[in-house]
Amino acid sequence: MSTAEWLARDAASVWHPFTQHSVWLSDEPTVVERAEGAWLYDTDGRRYLDGVSSLWVTTFGHGEPAINDAIREQLGRLDHATFLGSTHPVAIELAEELLSVAPRGDRRLSKVFYAGDGSSAVEAAIKMAYQHSVQSGRARPLFVRLTEAYHGDTLGAVSVGGIDLFHATYKPLLLKTLAAPSPAVYDRASVSAADAAAEAIRALDAIMAEHGDDVSAIIVEPMVQAAAGILTYDASYLKAARELADRHGALLICDEVATGVGRTGRMWASEHAGIVPDLLITAKGLTGGYLPLSAVLATDDVYASFLGAPAEARTFFHGHTYTANPLCAAAALANLRLMRERDLLGHVSALGERFGELLAPLAARPGVTNVRRLGVMAAVEVAALGERTGFRVCQAAKKRGVWLRPLGDAIVIMPPLALSMDEAEILVGALDEALSEVIG
Ligand SMILES: Cc1ncc(COP(=O)(O)O)c(C=O)c1O
Known part of the structure; x- marks a missing residue:
């Protein structure tokens, strides 16, 4: 079944949480078919780094064999x-x-x-x-x-x-x-x-x-x-x-x-x-x-x-x-x-520090009003430039293979806790490019 067909069926029968359905389809929602580690795969075979750990829940990643x-x-x-x-x-x-x-x-x-x-x-x-x-x-x-x-x-x-x-x-x-x-x-x-x-x-x-x-x-x-x-x-x-x-x-x-x-x-x-x-x-x-x-x-x-x-x-x-x-x-x-x-807490401390280093340059960008973080829980807040700036930054990141979700104009970064250092770089790299695209 094609993505368009899934979405048509979804729109015909489903009411999503925290969602304005008048723009649901034009916002081009992702139809997630499967997931592995820190990655989500959609029905078109594209993959996205799960930058919000499926609403702040994933610790070791999707499909962790031991769990x-x-x-x-x-x-x-x-x-x-x-x-x-x-x-x-x-x-x-x-x-x-x-x-x-x-x-x-x-x-x-x-x-x-x-x-x-x-x-x-x-x-x-x-x-x-x-x-x-x-x-x-x-x-x-x-x-x-x-x-x-x-x-x-x-x-x-x-x-x-x-x-x-x-x-x-x-x-x-x-x-x-x-x-x-x-x-x-x-x-x-x-x-x-x-x-x-x-x-x-x-x-x-x-x-x-x-x-x-x-x-x-x-x-x-x-x-x-x-x-x-x-x-x-x-x-x-x-x-x-x-x-x-x-x-x-x-x-x-x-x-x-x-x-x-x-x-x-x-x-x-x-x-x-x-x-x-x-x-x-x-x-x-x-x-x-x-x-x-x-x-x-x-x-x-x-x-x-x-x-x-x-x-x-x-x-x-x-x-x-x-x-x-x-x-x-x-x-x-x-x-x-x-x-x-696996000493996950030790990893989270190190990963948090790495995010701190990676996000620091973003704080100096014009249009970024604040960068906040504790552990692996961070936000990059952008100035409102027209409507739904945060959302548009997330859409731009999505085109680059990173799935993020904003809270207003704060771009939330809450990936799976076991994210690798390389994946952290991919995430922040895509966000950096998305910010360039949307706020210059
Ligand atoms: C601090 C806090 N408490 C409670 C909740 C509600 O949890 P749930 O969505 O599982 O009902 C949330 C959800 O984001 C939360 O962040």
């Missing part, structure tokens, strides 16, 4: 069994593995609650935090969220989000929250990251001083507000958020959906600040980019507040049909073990 084998073996044993009233070995092993690599410090994450994707884990964490407050003696109905935050698309997650374009429409439907200014939004030409963080900390302090007793949790994307355009910020903000949450008896939720599982060069972005949240959310790269699975890691303190006689109804009445699906868990377990065996 393929783990899923196949699991398929031969158990496809699915409910996690309500029964359990299974692979989900137990995965919980143990996850806890063994959880951030360490002044508290211990000791329990794993599984969910399906990033949004559903955020939803679980929000409900957990509120119920924890109720069961600890004082109902705290408020959440503190950051402006520019993105935590997913379900209504609880939208409630703690802060990207107007995505979230404003739903305002009448949302939970009660307090918006704290993002430590990541500042004039980078004239203000230091540390000063921007200090100002945001003062604002958070004031919010907590006034409302802290009613706040269940402060929720943050640690170190990088990803969906807002890979907005990086100073670690001092996270340390202060940890301290302020504790001072006011609120929880700190770190949403590591985008930043976790090695993306920033550490296993968890929270580690850059040396803090441990009360609830840590992981998804995306957890299964190596294969299957949907997420988890909320909780401290003993949070978990303990849910214990009691069944009649007390302290149970966490929350879960999904496919919670802890064994195939997903097998992929995640293989991915985490492989990360250790």
